[in-house]
Amino acid sequence: MPTIRERNKRLIIKTACQVFADKGFAATKTSEIADKAGLPKANIYYYFKSKEALYRAVLDSVIEPLLQANSHIYEQDEPARALQDYIRAKIRISREHADASKVFANEIMHGAPHLSPQHREQLKAEANASVARIQGWVDDGRMAPVDPQHLMFVIWASTQTYADFDWQIMQITGRKKLAAQDYDAAAKLITDMVLKGCEVVPCEA
Amino acid sequence: MPTIRERNKRLIIKTACQVFADKGFAATKTSEIADKAGLPKANIYYYFKSKEALYRAVLDSVIEPLLQANSHIYEQDEPARALQDYIRAKIRISREHADASKVFANEIMHGAPHLSPQHREQLKAEANASVARIQGWVDDGRMAPVDPQHLMFVIWASTQTYADFDWQIMQITGRKKLAAQDYDAAAKLITDMVLKGCEVVPCEA
DNA sequence: GTCTATAGCTGGATAGAC
DNA sequence: GTCTATCCAGCTATAGAC
Structure with missing residues (x-):
């Protein structure tokens, strides 16, 4: 019922x-938020x-959309397809949720001082x-023996950079x-670089 | 002789x-800097x-060290060697100048409001x-026709992430x-990923 | 549920003794 | 060149009228 709320x-x-x-966070004034929202x-x-x-x-509000990209890693059985979809999804997030990505990046860069323990665990679990x-794909011999953690860091960094450091990219x-x-x-x-690096053949589309 | 100064x-x-x-910047108190430095x-x-x-x-003070890595792009004639050295140098910076990298990342993420026009130009020129x-290497057929700008963004992002988002990496x-x-x-x-992506053969060491 | 007016505090900056 | 004491702006947060 509290629709207005x-x-x-x-x-x-x-x-x-x-x-x-x-x-x-620190440089933001609540008055500026209020002004932009058209409220006192x-x-x-x-x-x-x-x-x-x-x-x-x-x-x-920001964490859910950022985590959704992970689903592609599970929903696709084929490594090439999964990585391809994952990268595409991460780039789409950088485009459509740039603000969310920046807020999150800021939080992480300073050691996540405001992130709840629950969210920390959730992120870690994901x-x-x-x-x-x-690692499963590596063990099955379906891709080259790359370090899965560092592979993730590279994918995260190179996709999120298009949101977090968009100013530099535009410059x-x-x-x-x-x-x-x-x-x-x-x-x-x-995608090209990751698939070649993992030695899996790209899927069509 | 203002050595004390x-x-x-x-x-x-x-x-x-x-x-x-x-x-x-905003969350930093000058009193905290003073305390840590042992000064009033x-x-x-x-x-x-x-x-x-x-x-x-x-x-x-932070920009010089961050730009030094670029030298490898010029000093080496062989693409594989140059990229290899460049990535290694960028990773070394993330390790040895993590604070510098973070200050800079913060500045860029918010649209570089404090960066002087001279520095902006310098960064752009570099x-x-x-x-x-x-692009020269691509034109000479010494590497695959990748987009040089995006290649740089990927190298920057994936190396700097080890400084800027070290908290997440450690988690x-x-x-x-x-x-x-x-x-x-x-x-x-x-390095592996970039060299394979550029289709150049790695150098020894 | 909305908004004005203001309290109260934090933190940047300085005066002035040493 | 060093440091204490203090000033004051600007911000968060709230009281209280509507």
């Missing part, structure tokens, strides 16, 4: 995510008991499961805004 | 670099006119030169601190 909370979280991504500042505090509580809510899956490519073709080119190169 | 400035910049890397806060302001001026000094160099590897073998494993995997 939910709607406002969502609006505030969404706006806060943009500002936190842009400025970082006190309204923020009516819905969230503190700036930090709001930030935690943003972190929560990573470990993906690593185990890749160097000379773009005002990254376009579909840029993300496609990135996905292509990363 | 220089010594103190260096100490303050070095300490500030650590704290800025750990907390980010007013001393900081005797040497630097503001927190922001100190931060800019840190940024300045990047463009490296890209041109790689997943279960290490308390990354050791030589971790950086070696990373360098090996990244």
Whole structure:
């Protein structure tokens, strides 16, 4: 029933995510979030008991989409297909959820001081499961014996860089805004490199 | 002969670099820098006119080491050797200058609001030169026709991640601190992947 | 549920003694 | 060149009218 409550909370979280991504937690003023959301500042505090509580809510909202890409590692049985889909999904996230990625990157870079123990465990569990899956393919002789952990780090880093460090990418490519073709080119190169590195043959499409 | 002046400035910049890397600019208190450096806060302001001026000094001190890795792209004529050395150098920087890397990453992630136009140009020029160099190898048929810009982004991202997101790496590897073998494993995997992706044969050593 | 006005504190910056 | 004491801006957070 509290449809207005939910709607406002969502609006505030969404706006806060943009500002936190842009400025970082400490540099963000609650008044700026309020202004961008078109609300008086006190309204923020009516819905969230503190700036930090709001930030935690943003972190929560951000983790689900970021973890969804992992599903491709499980749903596809063929290594080439799985890696290919995974990289594509990660690049899509960098494009469609750049703010979420930045908020998360910021949090991680500073040692995840606001991340709940539950979320830490969840992330670790997801990573470990993906690593185990890749190790399985290696053990079955279906791909070259790469270190699965470092393979994941490379995939994470090279896909997320298109969100987290988009400013640098735009500087160097000379773009005002990254376009579909840029993300496609990135996905292509990363996929190509990873598949060759793992010595698996690409799937069509 | 202001040897004491220089010594103190260096100490303050070095300490500030650590704290800025750990907390980010806005979350850093000058009192914390002072405490860690074993100085009263007013001393900081005797040497630097503001927190922001100190931060800019840190940024300045950080850029040189980060750019040095680029030299390998020019000094080596053979693509395989150059890329190999470049990746190794970048990984070494992630290990030896992790704080510098984090300060810089933070700055870039938020759109480089404190970076001087000179430094922006310098970074862009270095990047463009490296890209041109790689494009030259492609044109000469000495490596596969990869997109040189995206190749650089991948190398940057996957090497810097070992500094910027070391917390995550440690979480997943279960290490308390990354050791030589971790950086070696990373360098090996990244090099392997890049060389295969570029279709150049590795050099010995 | 909304908003104005303001309290209260944190932290950047400085005056001025040594 | 060093340091203590303090000032004051700007921010988070809230009281209280509507």
